[in-house]
Amino acid sequence: xxxxxxxxxxxxxxxxxxxxxxxxxxxxxxxxxxxxxxxxxxxxxxxxxxxxxxxxxxxxxxxxxxxxxxxxxxxxxxxxxxxxxxxxxxxxxxxxxxxxxxxxxxxxxxxxxxxxxxxxxxxxxxxxxxxxxxxxxxxxxxxxxxxxxxxxxxxxxxxxxxxxxxxxxxxxxxxxxxxxxxxxxxxxxxxxxxxxxxxxxxxxxxxxxxxxxxxxxxxxxxxxxxxxxxxxxxxxxxxxxxxxxxxxxxxxxxxxxxxxxxxxxxxxxxxxxxxx
Numbered sequence: 001x002x003x004x005x006x007x008x009x010x011x012x013x014x015x016x017x018x019x020x021x022x023x024x025x026x027x028x029x030x031x032x033x034x035x036x037x038x039x040x041x042x043x044x045x046x047x048x049x050x051x052x053x054x055x056x057x058x059x060x061x062x063x064x065x066x067x068x069x070x071x072x073x074x075x076x077x078x079x080x081x082x083x084x085x086x087x088x089x090x091x092x093x094x095x096x097x098x099x100x101x102x103x104x105x106x107x108x109x110x111x112x113x114x115x116x117x118x119x120x121x122x123x124x125x126x127x128x129x130x131x132x133x134x135x136x137x138x139x140x141x142x143x144x145x146x147x148x149x150x151x152x153x154x155x156x157x158x159x160x161x162x163x164x165x166x167x168x169x170x171x172x173x174x175x176x177x178x179x180x181x182x183x184x185x186x187x188x189x190x191x192x193x194x195x196x197x198x199x200x201x202x203x204x205x206x207x208x209x210x211x212x213x214x215x216x217x218x219x220x221x222x223x224x225x226x227x228x229x230x231x232x233x234x235x236x237x238x239x240x241x242x243x244x245x246x247x248x249x250x251x252x253x254x255x256x257x258x259x260x261x262x263x264x265x266x267x268x269x270x271x272x273x274x275x276x
Contacts, residue, residue: 013054016045017098018139020055024064024075025141025233035065035073062097091167094138102137103146105163106199113149120214121151121222130155135199136228143234145199148226154178180223183215196229207232 020041023029036044041052056073059065066076094101110128118125129149136144150158157178161171172178192206200208209230215223 012047013051013058014098016041016047016051016055017058018100019045020059021062021064021099022139022141024059027233029075031075031077033075034068034071035075037072058098062099089167089169090136091170099138100140101166102135102140103164103166103168104135104137105132106135107131107133108159108163110155117149117225120225121149123151123222127152128155130158132158133199138234141234142200142231144228144230145196146226146228148224150224151222153221154223178223179218180215181218183213186212190229192229200229200231202231209235 020035029035035041035056038049038052038056041047042049045052056065056067060067063077064075065073068074091101091103109131111131112126113121113123113129115125117123117129118127121129123129129152131147131149134146134148135142136146154172157172157176158168161168161175165171169180172180188210190208190210192200192202192204192208194204196202196208197204197206200206209232211226211228211230213224213226213228215226217223
């Protein structure tokens with residue numbers, strides 16, 4: 001890699017940060033271990049030390065690395081988090097952490113609501129819903145399969161959004177004034193189905209972190225029923241509990257449990273109890 005920007009205009013330090021983040025997520029550098037010295041990284045990537053330092057600072061802002069005085073940089077975590085209010089804003093969260101989000105529709109169909117969908121979306125059984133399957137990515141790495149059933153009143157708006165739109169939530173708000181006011185989430189770990197395995201490039205029964213959700217508009221109408229399945233080691237969720245509040249936040253990759261919360265991830269540690 002040279003020190004000049006990529007043809008698309010991505011700053012050189014961002015390219016380097018993205019590549020280092022991928023190596024951390026893939027396990028090349030373990031949590032708690034030291035990164036190669038700045039000079040070594042500069043030689044490896046054929047970049048200036050200033051570019052390397054900027055890349056490391058970017059990773060530090062995400063909470064992935066930290067500087068240790070006199071001994072360089074070490075892997076602190078590959079997780080970075082955001083607030084519960086932004087839980088549905090995958091793309092905005094990713095951009096705020098210096099990552100490039102992506103989304104691509106791989107299947108879309110109109111299908112009758114089954115009993116579970118009808119109950120969640122408050123519609124009659126058999127009414128036509130729009131079912132969409134998307135692959136979501138971070139820095140061009142596929143990390144999640146997103147399956148969503150949209151309520152009939154919302155279907156035409158979702159159908160008008162391009163298949164490669166990184167944020168359907170933002171597009172609905174910006175283009176049509178339809179805002180997700182609140183949502184209910186359930187998080188657990190599941191084994192990859194054959195379809196999951198094919199879409200994410202893993203073996204069937206591979207552990208995945210699942211987030212199921214029902215989202216509602218400002219007027220109280222149910223908008224969507226979603227099932228998001230993340231690769232382990234890429235995204236997790238952390239709950240910080242107190243006497244007055246217990247917000248939920250998204251994080252990325254491997255990190256340590258904090259004194260005021262617990263974490264859950266596929267193949268990782270589960271919460272000791274539900275948040276109040």
